[in-house]
């Protein structure tokens with residue numbers, strides 16, 4: 001029976017890139033290597049990890065900007081893994097939008113804000129200019145670019161970084177999507193605007209019951225802006241659960257190290273022991289055997305480099321992939 005509270009279901013998604021090496025060889029970069037997850041309608045899920053963890057590739061695969069190599073994507077009860085029908089693909093594109101990391105690079109510098117917001121509406125067949133104008137004005141009000149008339153004829157370079165990112169959000173919102181992937185949406189804007197943009201996401205998500213995938217390397221913000229949190233390491237989810245539970249009670253050594261690296265504003269905590277992880281994330285071309293984190297893990301033991309731990313439930317919704325918890 002189809003559970004209609006679920007909007008997105010990823011089943012054993014693998015996204016590999018086949019890169020040429022020399023004249024006759026190909027190397028395989030396993031950016032995402034067997035990820036399964038579900039997102040309920042109206043849920044926000046943070047995907048957290050270092051550069052090279054596969055989080056951006058996972059987000060782009062979820063909205064089919066990149067085709068998965070293997071696995072199944074079910075959206076709103078429909079298998080969309082291989083969509084050949086143009087109308088169905090267009091419907092999906094309308095329902096699933098992305099907000100990119102760099103608001104300057106993602107906005108065409110030669111188009112006015114009105115043209116930028118009007119483009120997706122024209123592509124999706126909104127033929128009435130008056131209707132398009134009303135939708136654009138409503139989107140600008142929603143993202144708090146007010147009065148909207150003041151922004152319509154401006155170009156991206158005339159706006160601040162925070163305002164440009166609001167335009168990026170408005171562009172994603174004009175088509176009334178059900179699902180939004182926000183890929184590091186505040187990492188390229190001023191610290192002073194970051195909290196405002198994140199609160200804007202939160203309010204839009206609640207107002208329109210959006211399902212929201214928030215991709216970030218910043219585990220601290222994930223606690224405040226997501227219901228659930230998935231920690232990725234080298235193409236796999238190593239810990240998953242309600243954000244507060246994962247952050248207050250992390251189980252995987254990698255999650256603990258990420259949390260430990262967050263600066264603590266409390267001066268009394270200055271001397272707290274910090275768990276530093278040594279070394280760089282290994283290459284996804286040739287990931288370590290067994291547990292992929294074993295080359296950097298201070299708790300590794302004999303089993304870790306020969307057997308891969310599975311993501312298993314340890315309580316309620318909290319899951320971890322680590323032999324410390326799952327091997328009796």
Ligand code: SF4
Pocket residue numbers: 252253254291292293294295297298299300301304309321322323324
């Ligand atoms: Fe560390 Fe072993 Fe757990 Fe991997 S499985 S995180 S190496 S203790």
